[in-house]
Amino acid sequence: DTAVSQTPKYLVTQMGNDKSIKCEQNLGHDTMYWYKQDSKKFLKIMFSYNNKELIINETVPNRFSPKSPDKAHLNLHINSLELGDSAVYFCASSLRTSPGELFFGEGSRLTVL
Amino acid sequence: SQQGEEDPQALSIQEGENATMNCSYKTSINNLQWYRQNSGRGLVHLILIRSNEREKHSGRLRVTLDTSKKSSSLLITASRAADTASYFCATDRDFGNEKLTFGTGTRLTIIP
Numbered sequence: 001d002t003a004v005s006q007t008p009k010y011l012v013t014q015m016g017n018d019k020s021i022k023c024e025q026n027l028g029h030d031t032m033y034w035y036k037q038d039s040k041k042f043l044k045i046m047f048s049y050n051n052k053e054l055i056i057n058e059t060v061p062n063r064f065s066p067k068s069p070d071k072a073h074l075n076l077h078i079n080s081l082e083l084g085d086s087a088v089y090f091c092a093s094s095l096r097t098s099p100g101e102l103f104f105g106e107g108s109r110l111t112v113l
Numbered sequence: 114s115q116q117g118e119e120d121p122q123a124l125s126i127q128e129g130e131n132a133t134m135n136c137s138y139k140t141s142i143n144n145l146q147w148y149r150q151n152s153g154r155g156l157v158h159l160i161l162i163r164s165n166e167r168e169k170h171s172g173r174l175r176v177t178l179d180t181s182k183k184s185s186s187l188l189i190t191a192s193r194a195a196d197t198a199s200y201f202c203a204t205d206r207d208f209g210n211e212k213l214t215f216g217t218g219t220r221l222t223i224i225p
Contacts, residue, residue: 045213
């Protein structure tokens with residue numbers, strides 16, 4: 001059983017389109033995250049949710065909107081995609097808000113043409 | 114902001130040798146973690162060391178923490194080809210905000 005699963009694994013789309021990435025964790029964790037990893041492998045936190053409540057919202061354009069329908073799911077919707085949005089997006093979860101060990105998904109590679 | 118920075122950025126060693134990676138950070142922390150990322154995969158947690166600990170071992174891994182110098186090191190002993198990966202340190206405080214902030218990573222290549 002995959003602990004943190006995200007779909008799709010690859011996403012290729014045109015500039016201006018809207019796309020979503022889904023994430024689910026079956027670990028029973030309270031907190032979930034979205035991280036963005038750029039081409040230089042730099043990993044930056046975007047959002048975190050604790051039990052469906054937004055906890056961290058870094059300086060991310062409004063085009064990015066996370067949604068947490070329940071504490072096991074955290075989806076990421078991106079509007080009006082731009083070339084600079086091309087990256088690998090990682091979902092992660094942890095047992096509680098003050099982060100101990102993070103469990104990562106396998107990543108979703110987004111390519112904007 | 115970028116809390117941690119790893120050194121070196123890239124490291125190549127022969128199989129069987131030891132690999133040492135260093136991490137420096139800027140603010141006080143509660144704990145520091147090390148993660149491994151294989152190419153095209155997600156990050157995997159390796160070890161967590163608390164701010165009141167100075168050294169921790171897990172199998173072939175040895176982590177040290179020097180809070181006075183705001184630095185940590187990860188030693189992998191008797192390296193194997195399967196250790197080829199990128200290694201990241203992560204700290205849990207970034208200018209007062211409790212979130213896990215990752216360093217820039219060290220790309221380790223083990224030559225068979």
